[in-house]
Amino acid sequence: MGKLKNSMRKITKKNLMTYICLAIGFVIIQSCSAGGLLTFQIKGLLVPVCIYIICAVALNLVVGISGELSLGHAGFLCLGAYGAAIFSKITNGLIPDPIRFLLALIIGAAVGALFGFLIGIPVLRLNGDYLAIVTLAFCQIIQNLLNVFYIGVDKHGLHVAMQDPTKLELEEGGQVIVKGAQGITGTPKDANFIIGIILVFITLFIVLNLIDSRTGRAIMAIRDNRIAAESIGIDVTKHKLLAFTISAGLVGMAGALYSHNLATLTVAKFDYNTSILILVFVVLGGIGNIRGSIIATVILYVLPELLRGLQTYRMLIYAIVLIVIMLFSWAPGAIAFRQRIMERLKNRGKGVQ
């Protein structure tokens, strides 16, 4: 066993640690749940935490690895959620539930990836902060567009209108699925923690392996020095586009999970603030640090809920925690301090051996 460990590459070890930590966390939560130790509150938080972990890890692929800033990931989340919810509403009862949900997840991912790809084509050819601006606009456009869409279904298929539901001209027995600003209600609740955690593992597997692959190195090379990367024959646009599309696809998948967790889905939720929330998870967890994103998401999402007992003071404390984490992960003094601690731990470990 020791030999095997030594022969493993450092990165492999690090990635394995991430998987194992997550698996241990999962096992602890599941056994607590089985033992009846978890409160309803914690149980209710499990799926949203999974959703935001997927978003944060996926966004980290764009922000940390590819070095581009996206301010519109809530837009992809929204599209994935809508795509999957519409599919589920139409096919509910026609296809067995597990298969329908699996297809809905795939559709969510596909919709997210498609729009990520379409946006990426023009924007990622440019050099500079254009992606941030375009994704920001994209998020706003998606919100405004989906707000006016009415989609209904009857025997003749899908009807789309942009004014009000009466314009759909549905036949008797038809069903209005998307009601403009009122969004989609009554999506079947299929999401649970196990599916959530499986999707987190899938996301991690895709992102970590992409980072360590030849393609991932190329993406990071572009991030570090675009001209140098181009000079050795790396196709800049192709690689950036790949990272961005994968990220958008994963977020779309998270969106599908989101829409199958809550009975209501309105675009108002997916505004600029949600994009920033995900970005906060990424930045505070450490840009480019996948494990950090997971930890930051868990802490920052669960904390305000656990502080409910403090009533109105909880937002104040949340703000202080944000600042403390930011200092801890980014201030030069804190970084040096952390390195000293790690060094000491390592030395002690060696001494014991």
Added chain:
Amino acid sequence: MKNWKRFTAIVAAGAMALTMAACGGSSSGNTDNTDASSAAQASSAGEAAAPGQAWYIGGIGPTTGGAASYGLAVKNGIQLAVDEINAAGGINGYPIEYAFQDDEHNAEKSVNAYNALKDWGMQLLIGTVTSTPCVAVEAEAEADNMFLLTPSGTSVDAISGANAFRLCFSDPNQGVGAAQYIGEHNLAKKIAVIYDSSDVYSSGIYEKFAETAKEENLEIVCAEAFTAQSNKDFTTQVQKAADAGAELVFLPIYYTEASLILQQCAAMDYAPLFFGCDGLDGLLGVENFDTSLAEGVMLLTPYAANSDDPLSVAFTDAYKAAFNNETPIQFAADAYDCVYAVKQAIEKAGATPDMSVSDLCEALKTAMTEITFAGVTGEITWEADGEPNKTPKAVIIENGSYKML
């Protein structure tokens, strides 16, 4: 070779996750009331009565963020009713324990708040205050078969299950009510509508208003939408309404935007009649708003603070005495009535607090349709689908306060 090791490691981790998933699955259906009551015992409130010896009533609504004034009003309204009932000996001889959780007007947070209240031991829910969160919470409450009475969740889907009732009018009913009121009282023939197309409440009212207006022979000369992203400058919409010659501007929106519209109309010397729904309630409390601009604005609301109805007077005085002389808004009155409606239903059903959440819900479901409730917001009966039957009331703003029409 190295890839192979990595692969096996991941498969091992995945397999572990799957086995655990199988183990965990068996217990996931365990949502009966026992852990809830044990959690309630453990909860911090030292003086709290033991579960089964008190009614645990929960409330959810926004106490922070943009819709906070509604949530706070509901929170206070419930508090006032609970204190009164407890002072008078409780319901069926048992006191009420009451907890209110913030949801920031966010569906996701609202479900979290609901779960937190379940941990506290909630037996029935008065909430949620706003529509979209209510739809999400109602789905959860329906799954638990928990009785839900929303004071102000107006969207149709907010009470989709058989367990849910509401005290206020639904959005479509408000739209219908407004159009009928304008038609019957011959207020105007040419109407302009300015509404928020990104808002469930606003677009819901507008849709029905437009339909009913046709039946009432009212002409909608222009319908201008804005969205939550563009809710500061309304000069275009106001200009269009003025150009179309509208005699009345219908505002099925919230009071913050309405105050801006009134200011911008005044700046343009455009003075039509203004008519709104219950979202305009709170208009007189907007900071830095010249309330003289609101003179003559009509709105549909079930409650006016200065009405001479004895129940309203008693409520208004009690509320002012309890909360720093603050004048209650309609949401507070709705919430206050909710508690008394629940009290009446519990008494009708002869329920006791040691019943399980689900049994209590079944008992109340039947009792709600049997009672005739007379409260601050009027006389109400309920249908089995949860919708209230009551007559819409309109008020006009005169000399800085509401006057019943």
